[in-house]
Amino acid sequence: NKHIIIKHAIDGLPNESDFELRSAPLVLSAAQGSKEVVVKNLFLSIDPYQLNRMKTYSSTQKTSAAATRIQPGQRIDAFGVGKVVVSGNQEFERDDVVVGLLAWEEYTVVRPGTTLTKVDPHEFPLSYHASILGTSGLTAYAGFYDICKPKKGETVFVSAASGSVGSLVGQYAKLSGCYVVGCAGSKTKVDLLKEKLGFDDAFNYKEEPDLKSALRRYFPEGIDIYFDNVGSAMLEAAVANMNLFGRVAVCGAISEYADAGKRVALDMVDVIYKRITLRGFLALDHLHVYAGFISSTSDHLRHDRMRAVEDISTGLESVPSAFAGLFRGDNVGKTLVQLNE
Numbered sequence: 639n640k641h642i643i644i645k646h647a648i649d650g651l652p653n654e655s656d657f658e659l660r661s662a663p664l665v666l667s668a669a670q671g672s673k674e675v676v677v678k679n680l681f682l683s684i685d686p687y688q689l690n691r692m693k694t695y696s697s698t699q700k701t702s703a704a705a706t707r708i709q710p711g712q713r714i715d716a717f718g719v720g721k722v723v724v725s726g727n728q729e730f731e732r733d734d735v736v737v738g739l740l741a742w743e744e745y746t747v748v749r750p751g752t753t754l755t756k757v758d759p760h761e762f763p764l765s766y767h768a769s770i771l772g773t774s775g776l777t778a779y780a781g782f783y784d785i786c787k788p789k790k791g792e793t794v795f796v797s798a799a800s801g802s803v804g805s806l807v808g809q810y811a812k813l814s815g816c817y818v819v820g821c822a823g824s825k826t827k828v829d830l831l832k833e834k835l836g837f838d839d840a841f842n843y844k845e846e847p848d849l850k851s852a853l854r855r856y857f858p859e860g861i862d863i864y865f866d867n868v869g870s871a872m873l874e875a876a877v878a879n880m881n882l883f884g885r886v887a888v889c890g891a892i893s894e895y896a897d898a899g900k901r902v903a904l905d906m907v908d909v910i911y912k913r914i915t916l917r918g919f920l921a922l923d924h925l926h927v928y929a930g931f932i933s934s935t936s937d938h939l940r941h942d943r944m945r946a947v948e949d950i951s952t953g954l955e956s957v958p959s960a961f962a963g964l965f966r967g968d969n970v971g972k973t974l975v976q977l978n979e
C-alpha cells in the first residue's frame with residue numbers, strides 16, 4: 639500500500655522535498671468481527687489546514703492545530719472519496735462508493751468509529767463528493783449562511799475567491815441576492831470569477847499596493863460581510879472597510895500558516911464602534927446544516943445555478959506538488975488528487 643509521509647516537521651512554506659512516497663503492507667485487524675472496511679481511494683482532498691498539523695510547536699504554544707499533529711513517517715489522514723473493496727461491516731458492501739476520513743494512500747482501512755458515508759455514484763461526477771458536495775462545500779455553505787447570515791442586497795467580499803471554498807461562497811452570495819467582489823492572485827483567476835462564476839467584480843490583490851484603498855474603491859458603500867480565507871493584511875484592510883454591524887467569517891488564514899510574522903494587529907476600537915462580529919468556525923461543527931447543504935447545492939447543480947471548479951492531478955506521487963501548490967496559488971478551484979482505478 640503506497641502512502642505519502644512527511645520526512646520532518648515543516649517550518650515555513652512546504653516543498654515537494656518535504657514529502658516521501660513509501661510502501662507498506664496493508665494491515666488488517668486479526669480480530670474476528672472487527673467491522674473494518676477497506677477502501678480503495680479514488681479522490682483525495684488536498685487542504686491547506688494540513689500544514690498546521692505538520693509544523694513544530696513549542697511546548698508553550700497551545701493551539702488546537704498542535705493537538706492533531708502529523709508526525710514524520712505517520713500516515714496522513716485526509717478527506718476523500720473511495721470504493722469499498724472489503725467490508726466487515728454490514729452497513730457497507732463491496733463496490734459501495736463512500737466519502738469520509740481516508741488518507742494520502744492507495745487503500746485505507748477504515749476502523750469502526752470513523753465516519754464513512756455512502757454516496758450515490760450516478761448523479762454527479764465522483765470528484766464532486768470531495769469538492770462542491772464535500773467539506774469545501776459544507777465550509778462555504780455553513781460559513782456563509784450560519785456565520786454571515788446574509789441579507790439580500792448586502793455587500794460581500796471574499797478572499798482566495800477562486801479557490802475551493804471561496805469560489806463557492808461567491809456563488810452562494812450571488813444566489814442570495816448579494817453584491818459580491820472577490821480577490822485572487824492572477825488575471826486568469828480574476829477573469830474566471832467575473833466571467834464564469836458570476837462575481838460582480840474581482841481584482842488581483844498582488845497588483846494592489848494599498849489594500850485598504852483598493853477595498854474602498856471596490857466597496858464605496860462599505861462591506862457588510864467578509865468571508866476571510868487568508869488572514870493578515872487583507873483581514874486588516876477588510877475590517878477597515880466594514881460597515882456597522884458587519885460580519886467576518888474567519889474561515890482560514892492561509893497567509894499566516896507558513897509565516898506567523900505576517901499576523902497583524904486589528905484596530906479593535908474600530909471593531910467595537912462598528913459592532914463588528916468576527917467569528918472563527920470549523921465546518922465540522924455545522925453538521926446540523928449538512929442535509930440542507932446537500933439538498934440545496936445538488937439542486938443548484940441540477941439547474942446549472944452553480945459550477946464546481948476543480949483542479950485535479952493524477953497519481954499519489956502528485957500529492958506533494960498539489961499540496962505545496964496551494965501555498966503558491968497554483969490551483970484554480972478545489973485541489974484533488976485522483977488515484978488510478
Ligand code: NDP
Binds near residue numbers: 824889893965966
Ligand atoms: P484554496 O483552494 O483557496 O487554495 C488556497 C489558495 O489560497 C491559493 O490558491 C491562493 O490563491 C491562496 N493563497 C495561498 N497563499 C496565500 C497568501 N500567502 N496570501 C493570500 N492568499 C494565498 O483552499 P481552500 O478553499 O481549501 O481553503 C481556503 C481557506 O479556508 C484556507 O485558509 C483553509 O485553511 C480554510 N478552510 C477552513 C475550513 C474550516 O472549517 N474553517 C475548512 C476548509 C478550508 P491566490 O492565487 O488567490 O492567492
